[in-house]
Amino acid sequence: MKMHGIDRDRHFMHLHCLWIVGCVASSSLPSVPVSISSPVGSQAILPCKWRSQLDDVPVCHIQWQTPDEPVFEQKGEQQWQASEFEGRVEVPKEKLWEGDCSLILRDVQFGDVGLYESFMVVDGARMKRRVFIQSVQLSVYDHKSKLSLGIGEDLVLKLHTPQAMRVVFQGRNSTEWKVLWIRGDKKLNRGHLEEAEGVVVLRGLRMDNSGTFKVLDSHGLSVSTVKLTVEEVAKTLKLPQIQDKPVGKSTVYRSSSLLLVFVLLISPLIQHLL
The missing domain is CATH 2.60.40.10 (Immunoglobulins)
Known part of the structure; x- marks a missing residue:
């Protein structure tokens, strides 16, 4: 005290x-x-x-x-x-x-x-x-969320509290929990999750990263649960779309004016031929 x-x-x-x-x-x-x-x-x-x-x-x-x-x-x-x-x-x-x-x-x-x-x-x-x-x-x-990210993107997990001590992962088709990160354990953390201020980051997601991530405190209680789905993003070329312009009153008036001018110009020629 x-x-x-x-x-x-x-x-x-x-x-x-x-x-x-x-x-x-x-x-x-x-x-x-x-x-x-x-x-x-x-x-x-x-x-x-x-x-x-x-x-x-x-x-x-x-x-x-x-x-x-x-x-x-x-x-x-x-x-x-x-x-x-x-x-x-x-x-x-x-x-x-x-x-x-x-x-x-x-x-x-x-x-x-x-x-x-x-x-x-x-x-x-x-x-x-x-x-x-x-x-x-x-x-x-505790905190709960669902995420959907593409292959190659980064997963950012918030730790939420200084009392967060580890991150575990369970694959979508697995019953086993794998420890990915322990606070202060540089040997384990190397090559897995990168620790930043208040977060840990998993870079370059793969399809087998789909599953459940849990942040646990010192007592093993769940601080947060993130259910992640990794999707294969198709790389397609998007062509520009040409949209038809709507016909409004201004378009009709403009067309009528052009027709009237045309008639006035050719009227003398028609009378001469007759």
């Missing part, structure tokens, strides 16, 4: 004391939490508005927790966050004073799934009390 401006042991004891007090002093939780769904690797915002529960507080002291453990705590300039959320959680200070205590959770992972609860800690006459603000149920899902 990482702490900023708070003595570690002292704060840890203080936090758990507040939880004990909070079991008695906190407002009762609502039966239906707010549901938030987010794709893995993206940013999720867990909503929280404390002014709906409190008129004003001398110091904004916000806590976020799951039913099992603390996640985040902020009091003024002091801040604490659990190790598994380190560097990924934040409650913007400027919004907190305006009444918005929403928790920003970056690089969402499957392990983040669950119920989150927020509380404001308020100084009372005799003891501190925690006022319940909001409960949020977070769910996380």
